Amino acid sequence: MDSQSDSKKFRNALGQFATGVTIITTMGKDDKPVGITVNSFSAVSLEPPLVLWSLAKTALSFSSFNHAGHFNVHVLTSEQDSLSNRFARSGIDKFTGVEYRKGITGMPILNEYAVCFQCKTSLQYEGGDHVIFVGEVIDFDQTNKPPLVFHSGQYVDTKDRGIVNSEDLSSTVNVDYGIYRGDFFLYLLGRAYYQMYHPIVQAMEKAHINEPAFFSMSVLCMGNSLTTQQLRHILEHTGKIPTQKDFNTMAERGLIIITHAGDAQMVTISDYGRRVFSSLLSVAQTQEEDTLIGFNAGDLSITKKVLKDIVEKTNPGIPTFINQE
Numbered sequence: 001m002d003s004q005s006d007s008k009k010f011r012n013a014l015g016q017f018a019t020g021v022t023i024i025t026t027m028g029k030d031d032k033p034v035g036i037t038v039n040s041f042s043a044v045s046l047e048p049p050l051v052l053w054s055l056a057k058t059a060l061s062f063s064s065f066n067h068a069g070h071f072n073v074h075v076l077t078s079e080q081d082s083l084s085n086r087f088a089r090s091g092i093d094k095f096t097g098v099e100y101r102k103g104i105t106g107m108p109i110l111n112e113y114a115v116c117f118q119c120k121t122s123l124q125y126e127g128g129d130h131v132i133f134v135g136e137v138i139d140f141d142q143t144n145k146p147p148l149v150f151h152s153g154q155y156v157d158t159k160d161r162g163i164v165n166s167e168d169l170s171s172t173v174n175v176d177y178g179i180y181r182g183d184f185f186l187y188l189l190g191r192a193y194y195q196m197y198h199p200i201v202q203a204m205e206k207a208h209i210n211e212p213a214f215f216s217m218s219v220l221c222m223g224n225s226l227t228t229q230q231l232r233h234i235l236e237h238t239g240k241i242p243t244q245k246d247f248n249t250m251a252e253r254g255l256i257i258i259t260h261a262g263d264a265q266m267v268t269i270s271d272y273g274r275r276v277f278s279s280l281l282s283v284a285q286t287q288e289e290d291t292l293i294g295f296n297a298g299d300l301s302i303t304k305k306v307l308k309d310i311v312e313k314t315n316p317g318i319p320t321f322i323n324q325e
């Protein structure tokens with residue numbers, strides 16, 4: 001493994017290992033604080049209490065860590081991504097405006113952290129272009145703040161943003177002026193829906209299927225016969241409730257079969273109707289793939305969860321007829 005592209009691939013592969021993020025500090029020869037962002041930090045031993053991390057030989061802070069004999073490891077909180085970025089930059093004065101105090105070994109301790117380990121450098125090992133520092137933990141302090149997580153070259157968003165309140169929601173709309181912001185949820189939901197739905201509408205028009213027929217077939221393909229009254233009830237939320245004329249037209253075209261049970265009128269999908277609906281469903285499936293491929297899988301899973309929660313919360317009493325998984 002010696003080409004540049006191999007080493008890039010290796011770096012990417014290593015990035016698949018999710019880690020916390022630390023800032024490790026020490027004192028420079030001139031008694032100035034020195035610090036660096038590090039995610040190679042790891043536990044080594046409980047008895048004696050040992051930790052390790054590796055430092056690039058090219059780091060400007062290298063000689064300070066090499067000579068100081070002590071260092072402090074700050075496990076960062078989920079709020080400290082900017083501080084992490086600042087301490088990952090070489091050649092800037094990283095401590096400007098950053099408050100710290102000296103710990104029991106005289107090394108700098110930042111004001112905020114999830115955990116702080118004060119360490120004495122007990123061993124150093126050669127590690128290729130890095131040097132591995134093993135430190136004996138002399139003291140540590142733990143706050144219960146959530147940690148910053150790093151994966152695949154970026155911070156994972158684990159911030160607890162609390163519960164949505166009416167202030168958050170009302171800020172996206174100005175009802176007095178009749179205007180709304182681009183992050184008004186209903187605007188986003190509606191626009192995403194219309195844009196994704198458009199190719200399906202076009203396919204329906206081509207097949208001379210109107211929306212009440214499309215929705216009716218989508219329900220009937222899921223199961224057995226329904227009364228027309230049941231089907232209308234299931235489709236109430238769409239605003240595209242099939243009329244008797246719609247049912248008659250669908251039956252005349254051979255898409256559904258109408259039968260009678262006592263007073264009730266029953267409808268069932270025909271084989272031809274299922275084939276027509278399948279061809280429209282395949283347009284919908286292609287549209288979903290074209291749109292969603294490349295999205296972050298975690299984001300998509302959260303979006304689906306939120307949409308399911310909305311469906312449940314706004315359900316006017318429509319029975320579930322669809323497999324939820």
Ligand SMILES: Cc1cc2nc3c(=O)[nH]c(=O)nc-3n(C[C@H](O)[C@H](O)[C@H](O)COP(=O)(O)O)c2cc1C
Nearest residue numbers: 037038039040054055056059060061088089090091
């Ligand atoms: C999340 C993250 C983790 C890092 N981990 C390490 C590490 O373990 N060891 C290291 O030498 N550099 C690591 N770096 C890079 C250093 O923070 C960066 O090179 C820094 O600019 C070095 O500072 P200095 O030149 O002032 O010493 C990391 C950077 C980031 C953003």
